[in-house]
Amino acid sequence: MTGFVAGGPGSARQALEELMRLTGTVGHVAAGRLVLRSLARLRPEAWITAFADGEGPYVELRRADASERAQEVSLGYLDPARAYQPSAAEAVRASADRPRKEIVELPVVLDEAHARELAAAMLAEMGGHAETARFGTATSDLALEAGDTVRLDGRDGAWLITRIETGLARQMEARLLPPRRRAYPDQGKPPPGPDPLVPLGASRPLVHLLDLPLPEGGDAIAGARFAIHARPFAGYAVGVSRTGDGFDTRSIATRAATTGTLIEALEAGPRGVLDRGRRLVVRLHRGALSSIGEEALLDGGNLCAVQSMSGAWEVLQFANAAETAPQVFDLSGLLRAQGGTEDAMAAGAAPGAAFVLLDAACEALGLGIGEVGRDLAIRVSPLGRLADDPAVVTLSAVLGARSVRPLSPVHLRAEFQPDGALALVWIRRTRIGGDSWDGLDVPLGEERELYSVEIRDGTGAVLSRQAELPALAVPAAEQHAAFGALPATVTVTVAQKSPVWGDGTPSAQTFIRPG
Numbered sequence: 001m002t003g004f005v006a007g008g009p010g011s012a013r014q015a016l017e018e019l020m021r022l023t024g025t026v027g028h029v030a031a032g033r034l035v036l037r038s039l040a041r042l043r044p045e046a047w048i049t050a051f052a053d054g055e056g057p058y059v060e061l062r063r064a065d066a067s068e069r070a071q072e073v074s075l076g077y078l079d080p081a082r083a084y085q086p087s088a089a090e091a092v093r094a095s096a097d098r099p100r101k102e103i104v105e106l107p108v109v110l111d112e113a114h115a116r117e118l119a120a121a122m123l124a125e126m127g128g129h130a131e132t133a134r135f136g137t138a139t140s141d142l143a144l145e146a147g148d149t150v151r152l153d154g155r156d157g158a159w160l161i162t163r164i165e166t167g168l169a170r171q172m173e174a175r176l177l178p179p180r181r182r183a184y185p186d187q188g189k190p191p192p193g194p195d196p197l198v199p200l201g202a203s204r205p206l207v208h209l210l211d212l213p214l215p216e217g218g219d220a221i222a223g224a225r226f227a228i229h230a231r232p233f234a235g236y237a238v239g240v241s242r243t244g245d246g247f248d249t250r251s252i253a254t255r256a257a258t259t260g261t262l263i264e265a266l267e268a269g270p271r272g273v274l275d276r277g278r279r280l281v282v283r284l285h286r287g288a289l290s291s292i293g294e295e296a297l298l299d300g301g302n303l304c305a306v307q308s309m310s311g312a313w314e315v316l317q318f319a320n321a322a323e324t325a326p327q328v329f330d331l332s333g334l335l336r337a338q339g340g341t342e343d344a345m346a347a348g349a350a351p352g353a354a355f356v357l358l359d360a361a362c363e364a365l366g367l368g369i370g371e372v373g374r375d376l377a378i379r380v381s382p383l384g385r386l387a388d389d390p391a392v393v394t395l396s397a398v399l400g401a402r403s404v405r406p407l408s409p410v411h412l413r414a415e416f417q418p419d420g421a422l423a424l425v426w427i428r429r430t431r432i433g434g435d436s437w438d439g440l441d442v443p444l445g446e447e448r449e450l451y452s453v454e455i456r457d458g459t460g461a462v463l464s465r466q467a468e469l470p471a472l473a474v475p476a477a478e479q480h481a482a483f484g485a486l487p488a489t490v491t492v493t494v495a496q497k498s499p500v501w502g503d504g505t506p507s508a509q510t511f512i513r514p515g
Contacts, residue, residue: 023118214431432445
């Protein structure tokens with residue numbers, strides 16, 4: 001051992017016990033002194049052939065159950081060859097099928113080869129600790145003391161006396177010593193560390209900026225979010241600037257996001273029902289994904305986002321996750337186009353598209369109302385690093401629109417009246433508080449209810465109207481004026497309108513006039 005680091009306050013006994021275990025050292029108190037001896041140099045000092053006749057057997061042996069003994073040891077240490085970063089050396093019994101593992105973390109400085117040898121020695125010695133003996137000797141035999149090593153008549157191996165009780169007979173307890181360790185030479189001075197010894201460089205992170213719908217329970221512009229992946233992950237400050245300088249720190253990322261890329265293309269699928277025909281195959285940069293039940297799925301579990309070919313993010317959920325290769329997951333049982341992201345779903349996602357799990361590590365960016373729709377500079381920098389550090393990432397993005405613009409209407413229907421009029425109806429959605437089943441209708445979520453409606457006949461002509469209710473009647477005369485006749489086919493596009501932010505995501509449907 002070339003060094004020991006005292007990590008904090010503690011007792012001398014605790015520190016010594018850990019070091020003695022590591023180095024194969026045993027100790028006892030004699031004449032008021034603590035005597036330490038190496039297992040590599042212990043020799044039996046006496047041979048006990050006569051045992052006192054006590055109440056029990058002459059020699060009582062106890063052996064711990066094999067299932068209680070560790071069959072694998074992981075030794076944590078500080079490696080000077082890696083700038084004294086934490087490392088681990090492992091040893092495992094070759095016969096172990098499913099080994100019981102014991103982790104030993106010690107603040108000691110070791111080179112890698114020596115650490116492996118010590119881990120193997122500790123594993124070998126764990127077997128010896130499992131067998132103990134209790135026996136009595138004559139009270140006249142006062143030469144033996146705790147800490148002495150003896151041999152027992154009829155028993156193999158060397159035994160270390162750990163306890164002595166004096167009475168009608170001297171009752172002793174001893175444990176079987178493991179095979180002697182070889183004596184290691186003095187390690188001398190620690191090997192030289194990296195020259196020069198400087199702090200390790202921070203990782204340049206992978207950063208995703210997501211413009212998502214307002215999450216359940218979110219307010220303001222909580223749909224503008226970021227996801228950061230780095231290895232190692234040291235913590236990052238996220239700053240925002242409208243001008244490209246003078247960044248205002250909005251958040252501190254303390255957890256790495258679960259990110260990845262698509263291996264296969266993802267095509268558009270059905271809305272509002274479970275998509276059992278398509279699957280999402282993703283390779284993660286880190287972490288894992290797991291399956292959930294139907295109740296958890298409908299409660300919003302396993303929410304994720306995939307960047308479509310249009311650049312917009314589709315929000316979706318998955319029920320089943322199967323790891324088909326290391327860090328490769330096959331996701332099925334999809335709920336598509338969540339939060340009104342059907343426009344992104346319709347665009348589809350290509351192989352290599354970004355994937356982000358929308359958990360607590362994917363945090364809100366903290367934008368203000370005045371920053372919605374503006375071209376912003378976003379800087380992600382490792383904590384404690386300067387702005388010109390190579391690991392600093394600066395991106396530009398326009399974010400926040402999904403948080404403030406209305407969702408697309410659904411269930412758009414058309415009825416052609418006998419007099420040629422066109423009657424349109426639809427159902428509005430809300431971006432705020434829409435999951436409650438208690439009310440008669442979902443909250444409006446906007447200052448007033450207003451819709452933009454466009455009707456096309458396929459020739460390029462457009463009939464535009466506005467409606468204050470989720471219904472609109474277009475008389476035959478207006479259709480004649482716009483198209484020159486009653487069109488046989490019409491494509492209707494409806495978008496809920498915000499007086500402040502304009503049209504939301506539109507919903508379009510084509511209808512054919514009967515007859």
